[in-house]
Amino acid sequence: MTVIELPGRARPKVKRSLIPWIFVGGMAVVIVVNGILIYFALHSWTGIVTAKPYERGIEYNKVLQAQAQQDALGWAFDADIEPVAGHDSVLTVRVADRDGAPLDGMTLTGRLVRPIDVMPDVPLLFTPVGNGRYTATVTLPKHGQWDLKLKAETGADWYHLTRRLFVK
Numbered sequence: 001m002t003v004i005e006l007p008g009r010a011r012p013k014v015k016r017s018l019i020p021w022i023f024v025g026g027m028a029v030v031i032v033v034n035g036i037l038i039y040f041a042l043h044s045w046t047g048i049v050t051a052k053p054y055e056r057g058i059e060y061n062k063v064l065q066a067q068a069q070q071d072a073l074g075w076a077f078d079a080d081i082e083p084v085a086g087h088d089s090v091l092t093v094r095v096a097d098r099d100g101a102p103l104d105g106m107t108l109t110g111r112l113v114r115p116i117d118v119m120p121d122v123p124l125l126f127t128p129v130g131n132g133r134y135t136a137t138v139t140l141p142k143h144g145q146w147d148l149k150l151k152a153e154t155g156a157d158w159y160h161l162t163r164r165l166f167v168k
Helices: 019-042 053-058 060-073
Strands: 076-083 088-096 107-113 122-125 127-130 133-139 144-154 157-167
Touching (some): 060 157, 088 144, 107 133
Antiparallel strands (some): 107 144, 127 133
């Protein structure tokens, strides 16, 4: 097959199109933004608050049963923290039974956990002061929000408590 060119008609010039380059530029922007997002996803806080979340989820019925046992005890807790001289603070926990009578003779163990920073937990050593009150003196590295993770025991009965506290 032979192509015949007609006289007086010039061959059209081939224009270089910008469309492929716009596409390549757009894809380059997407790749750069995705790379930035992946970097921050891998180098920031994971949001995981328990060591083995999958195993804890499988054993969730045990968690519900433990909560029902705690609810059956009817214990009531009140916790507050007040600053004293320097960086020290005094944490006071009041424990009462179902009828509001103070519970003495308990063993309290616990720690303060920073919910918004990755910081080491602050262990607590409680001393009974009578009338259902237990105190612990603590030195906190920062003011602000802290979670009190507490375990109260007397005999075979125990109670786990998590309470958000704000330290001024």
